[in-house]
Amino acid sequence: MANFDEIRPRELKQALYELDGISRASVEAHYKLYQGYVNKRNEILGKLEAVDLTAANQVYSELRALKVDLSFAIGGIKNHELYFEHLGGSGGDPGGSIGGLIRRDFGSTEAWRTDLKATGIAGRGWAWTAYDWDERRLFNYVGDAQNSFPIWNATPLVALDVYEHAYFLDYQTDRAAYIDAFLANLDWDVVNGWVEAYRIPL
Numbered sequence: 453m454a455n456f457d458e459i460r461p462r463e464l465k466q467a468l469y470e471l472d473g474i475s476r477a478s479v480e481a482h483y484k485l486y487q488g489y490v491n492k493r494n495e496i497l498g499k500l501e502a503v504d505l506t507a508a509n510q511v512y513s514e515l516r517a518l519k520v521d522l523s524f525a526i527g528g529i530k531n532h533e534l535y536f537e538h539l540g541g542s543g544g545d546p547g548g549s550i551g552g553l554i555r556r557d558f559g560s561t562e563a564w565r566t567d568l569k570a571t572g573i574a575g576r577g578w579a580w581t582a583y584d585w586d587e588r589r590l591f592n593y594v595g596d597a598q599n600s601f602p603i604w605n606a607t608p609l610v611a612l613d614v615y616e617h618a619y620f621l622d623y624q625t626d627r628a629a630y631i632d633a634f635l636a637n638l639d640w641d642v643v644n645g646w647v648e649a650y651r652i653p654l
């Protein structure tokens with residue numbers, strides 16, 4: 453098994469403690485879950501170094517269990533690093549490159565927002581606006597867990613966490629109100645930075 457480097461949780465930006473409509477207590481509890489994904493990723497990769505590859509079995513084996521749950525841990529890391537990174541802004545209509553992409557691929561900002569909100573209501577864990585490099589367009593994808601259902605060769609640009617842990621403290625079961633708060637705290641400058649960094653064609 454290949455060697456691996458342990459990773460550490462990214463620090464939360466100060467702005468995450470001062471969101472509008474998503475409380476500091478909620479963010480702090482959420483960050484602890486993220487730290488847990490990082491710790492489990494490190495633990496699982498450590499265990500994989502010693503796993504018996506000859507005992508691999510699709511019904512049950514240590515290798516299978518570790519690799520399935522590794523996908524949950526890694527998904528949890530990637531999803532939450534996006535989520536925390538692009539909050540702390542003032543929301544509103546997206547400008548710049550992402551604004552143009554959204555208007556091109558959804559028809560209007562409002563159509564994108566309506567579709568993302570509905571996708572977030574339809575999901576059990578996540579809704580992502582991602583750029584599919586094969587179809588060369590944005591789409592709002594649904595996720596039920598940290599490791600379902602990512603699309604190969606697509607780059608997520610908006611990551612909406614709809615697990616109850618993201619909003620129950622502030623909104624109880626009113627997920628739609630939480631989604632509105634999420635949208636109102638999006639930092640479009642961060643998203644535009646990703647569009648540029650990944651060289652997504654406009």
Ligand SMILES: [Fe+2]
Binds near residue numbers: 482485613615617618
């Ligand atoms: Fe979460």
